[in-house]
Amino acid sequence: MAVVCRNLRAFAQKTSSLRCTPNFLRLYSQSKPAPPKLVTVDVDKAGVATVTLDRPPVNSLNTGLLEELGVAIKDLEANKTRGIILTSSSNSVFSAGLDILEMYEPKKQNLSLFWTTLQNTWLSLYRTSIPTVAAINGHAPAGGCLLALSCEYRVMVGPKFTIGLNETQLGIVAPQWFMICMKDAVGRRQAEMALTAGKMFSTQEALNIGLIDKMVSNKEEAIAEAQKFIAQFAKIPPLARRMTKESIRQEGIKYMEENAIDDLKAFMDLVVQPNIQKGLGMYLEAMKKSK
Numbered sequence: 001m002a003v004v005c006r007n008l009r010a011f012a013q014k015t016s017s018l019r020c021t022p023n024f025l026r027l028y029s030q031s032k033p034a035p036p037k038l039v040t041v042d043v044d045k046a047g048v049a050t051v052t053l054d055r056p057p058v059n060s061l062n063t064g065l066l067e068e069l070g071v072a073i074k075d076l077e078a079n080k081t082r083g084i085i086l087t088s089s090s091n092s093v094f095s096a097g098l099d100i101l102e103m104y105e106p107k108k109q110n111l112s113l114f115w116t117t118l119q120n121t122w123l124s125l126y127r128t129s130i131p132t133v134a135a136i137n138g139h140a141p142a143g144g145c146l147l148a149l150s151c152e153y154r155v156m157v158g159p160k161f162t163i164g165l166n167e168t169q170l171g172i173v174a175p176q177w178f179m180i181c182m183k184d185a186v187g188r189r190q191a192e193m194a195l196t197a198g199k200m201f202s203t204q205e206a207l208n209i210g211l212i213d214k215m216v217s218n219k220e221e222a223i224a225e226a227q228k229f230i231a232q233f234a235k236i237p238p239l240a241r242r243m244t245k246e247s248i249r250q251e252g253i254k255y256m257e258e259n260a261i262d263d264l265k266a267f268m269d270l271v272v273q274p275n276i277q278k279g280l281g282m283y284l285e286a287m288k289k290s291k
């Protein structure tokens, strides 16, 4: 509410016709309730933040959610948080990946904002000096897998959930930086096999190839394992840790820093292709029918 008032006051100050009187503020706040938050942050006594994706039903990644996630990471950095545990409010889906509705029959401006927000939020998560763990408490296809891969450690609830970069199954190609993340985790050979087939791995299969680091049987265990992973860094000098992480992730960081504009252009050109639009439409239809 305080933010709404501040924004309104600034807006009213810029216009001659509006007076930001208490009555005006009351009327405005009654007619426009604040939208629900799509990402919640809870910092525990040890200074470890649980960042929860909360966009029912499947945490598909739209511009709003990605924006909130990016802001949350920046805020946690500013507050010198000791660790980030990324998880989901759903019992069965970590994240369904990019919101296909952002890409299907899009307006050019929205599409550009969507992809730029994804690039920025991804880079913030991938390069943050804060230790990061994905507590994957449900399915994690495509962009959901990307978020998990961008963390330093992955604990997944099993055995019934699946994870992977399944883009080829949708007739689309995962961008280079998605591939770099997969290669970081499982090596070039396994990444090539996984990505060309668009394979979704069971939790056990993911563990076998190193796509996840630990399999647990429920979310509480996942959070406990994540806390354990983060706690080990209490003994490591932070500067050495930060420089090591930045250095070992250099390929992905450099790729985005140098190619963000080309990557945006490639995405914009690809998505509007009639055959891609047709494929996305059919995929959405198929999801509805499979219910």
Ligand SMILES: CCCC/C=C/CC(=O)SCCNC(=O)CCNC(=O)[C@H](O)C(C)(C)COP(=O)(O)OP(=O)(O)OC[C@H]1O[C@@H](n2cnc3c(N)ncnc32)[C@H](O)[C@@H]1OP(=O)(O)O
Pocket (backbone or CB within 6 Å): 057, 058, 060, 092, 093, 095, 096, 097, 098, 099, 100, 101, 139, 141, 142, 143, 144, 166, 167, 170, 172, 173, 174, 175, 267, 270, 271, 284, 287, 288, 291
């Ligand atoms: C072109 C350049 C490269 C772009 C890169 C793209 C990467 C991506 O991330 S593309 C997105 C890929 N995602 C998927 O393939 C996942 C699709 N979803 C699923 O497989 C399942 O939904 C699930 C296993 C995650 C969950 O299954 P569950 O049975 O619990 O839920 P559903 O009934 O399937 O879905 C509920 C509801 O949500 C809609 N939905 C699901 N996923 C998406 C999505 N990614 N984007 C938008 N909407 C999605 C689904 O259609 C249902 O909607 P309705 O209730 O309206 O029917």
